[in-house]
Amino acid sequence: MHNDAPPAEVAAADTSVADAPVADDAVGQPRTPARRTLSREALAGLASALLIVAAAGGIVAAGSIAPEPAGSRSIPASLATVPAGASLGVCPGPARLLEGTEAGTDPQFSPESATANSAVTGAVLSAPGGVMPGSRLSALDGTAAVEIAKGGGQPGEGTGPQDLVAGVLAGRKVESPTVLGADALEGMKPSAAGVQKFTATDGDLQGSAAANCQAPANDHWLGGASTTVGRTSVLVLSNASSTPATVSLELFGGQGQIQAPGSRGLLVAPGTTRSIVLAGLAPGEEQLTVHVRSAGGPVAAAIQQSVLRGLTPGGVDFIAPGAAPAARQVMTGVDIQDAAGIAAVTGAGGFDDAGPTLSLTVPGSADAVVEVKLFGRDGQKALPGGGVVTAKAGAVTEVSLAGVPAGHYTVSTSSDVSFVAAARVTRGLSSDKALDVAWAASGVRLGSQHVVPVPQGGDRTLVFGVLENRATISYAAITADGKIRAAATADVAGGTTTSIKVPEKVEESDVVGYVVSASGDAAYGALLLQQEGREDVSTLAFMPAATGQEKVPVILGY
Missing domain, CATH: 1.10.287 (Helix Hairpins)
Structure with missing residues (x-):
């Protein structure tokens, strides 16, 4: 110059x-x-x-x-506010019995059993003062099925500036994938969540399967699938956006990553669902982890997993995505049965997968030395194998969780190498009766105002785990009349798991959900669903809390 x-x-x-x-x-x-x-x-x-x-x-x-003039020097990145978006949760639809396939992976389904039932339960919170966001349950293509709240309006009479109410969807029967949506309100993303529950008391899909209505994304990790004889795993991809999605799958088995023709460039059109039979891509895998990546539109992903041992149903479940690869993964709501009973049933031929287990997947190129800890009601319980295992790079490693006293547990896994994890929960100790199975996905640390829908019927339990020191957890019931009841609190010691039974009603109104918040040290939560007199079991990690306006760095240059 x-x-x-x-x-x-x-x-x-x-x-x-x-x-x-x-x-x-x-x-x-x-x-x-x-x-x-x-x-x-x-x-x-x-x-x-x-x-x-x-x-x-x-x-x-x-x-x-x-300093150089502004025209030739770099400008520090500034933070720009991104408008809060709507809340969107995709529910996978009813479990269906696989009848046959075309070209190895595209399924054909037969009708469900006479007793099969699928229903969606959801809750949407108002803004402070009682103003509700517009919310609804709709089909994937946007066709409205039922309105939850019209939205807008003024604060309700008798409500203070911080008082909340809820819009409720209680056990709405569904016959296909649906979307629970809520509009942004006052610059904030609404607090909303839904859960779908499937039950059947006859047929090959006996048992229960539950799934959170999931926010679409471009990256998912799902662990716990199996493609051995008698095990059926169907990956369900749903595109609720207006943009086509091109999906590619990475498959990890017990011997390493699987290169499968037909696993790349899978097109999912807007407003549609595509089902893929995983045995057509990776047959004979006792443990299979699927990494779903989508280009274009985001998708929701779930695996319908069912087991049939000869003529005896072995359970049905929706495997949900867990947390992305990280050095620590935590699963709670893990129900473990009596150790002697587990040993007896898994010793029978074909029942080796009828016990609790941990699935570890290391996507990188270095082995992971993983420390496994189980925290029960009275503190940490030692695994018979010692609790330290080497998980092979690029493969799935299975670790038995049997051998500890019966009860509800939080499973903490940690390593210096990033990995993904999921825990299998089983119910039933007789090899000549129908059993059930569920997979607990790794969850997120609890924060403020998580919406936890609770399906109707059966035994319902909130399970909280704290790894270290102490945490205080508040939980306020949402009832069918749209009221949010007074919150109760639980002081949970570090290294323990606390279980809280959900009542059927509060003041003569059905309980359909909870608002959960946590303070103190890291706490995790799950909803455990069972049925008295049956071996049904499902476990659902709490969904992340809603976020407000976000700020992203914007760099100017030429």
């Missing part, structure tokens, strides 16, 4: 030099006193010019160490 002297000063210097009688001197004319005076003036002007030039040089020199 070049800096010149001010224009007025440069002009004055040029004039003084021009007025001096240089030309006369040049042809040898003698100097007169007048000319000598003019020469002194010329010299003075020349000196002034030299001073100006020197000053300009100083400016140039200073410019070499001064």
Whole structure:
């Protein structure tokens, strides 16, 4: 960069030099006193010019160490506010019995049993003061099925500035994948959540399966599938957006990553669902983890998993995505039966997968030494194998969780290498009766105002786990009349798991959900669903709490 002297000063210097009688001197004319005076003036002007030039040089020199002008230097990234979006949760639809396949992976389904039932339960919280966001349950293509709340309006009578109410969807029967949506309100993403529960008391899909209505994303990890004889795993991909999604699958088995033709470039059109039979891509895998990546529109992903041992149903479940690869994974709501009973049933032929187990998947190139800890009601319980296992890189490693006293547990796994994890929960200790199975996905640390829908019927239990020190957890019931009842609190010691039975009613109104918040050290939560007199079991990790406006860095440049 070049800096010149001010224009007025440069002009004055040029004039003084021009007025001096240089030309006369040049042809040898003698100097007169007048000319000598003019020469002194010329010299003075020349000196002034030299001073100006020197000053300009100083400016140039200073410019070499001064900051660059804005046009050529980088500008620090600023934070821009991103408007809060709507809440969207995709429910996978009823479990269906696989009848056959076309081209190995595209399924055909037969009708469900006569007793099969699928229903969605959900809750949407108001803004402080009772103003409800517009909310609804709709089909994947956007066709409205039922309105939960119209939205807008003024704070309700008798409500204070911080009082909340809820819009409730209680056990709405569904026959296909659905979407529970709620509009943004006052610049904030609404607090809303839904859960779908499937039950059947006859047929090959006896048992129960439950799934959170899941926020679409472009990246999912699902662990716990099996494609051995009698095990059926169907990956269900749903696209609730208006943009086509192109999905690619990474498959990890017990011996390493599986390169399967047909696992890339799977098109899921807007407003549709695509089902893929995983045995057509990776047959004979006792443990299979699926990494789902979507380009274009985000998708929801779940695996319908069912077991049939000869003529005996072995359970049905929806495997949900867990947390992304990390150095620590935590699963709670893990119900473990009596150790002697587990040993007896798993010793029978074909029942080796009827016991609790941990699935560890290491997607990287380095083995992971994983420490496994089980925290029960009375503290940590030691695994018979010692609790430290080496998980092979690029593969799935299975760790038995049997051998501890019966009860509800939180499973903590940690390593210096990133991995994903899921825990299998089983019910039933007789090899000649129908059993059930569920997979507990790794969950998120509890924060403020998690909405936890609670399906109708059966035994329902809130399970909380705290790894270290202490945490205080508050839980307020949401009832079918839209009221949020007074919160109760639980002080949970570190290294323990606490279970709280959900009542059927509060003040003569059915309980359909909870608002859960936690403070103190890291706490985790899950909803455990069972049925008295049956072996049904499902476990659901709590969904993340709603976030408000987010800020993202914006870098300007060219």
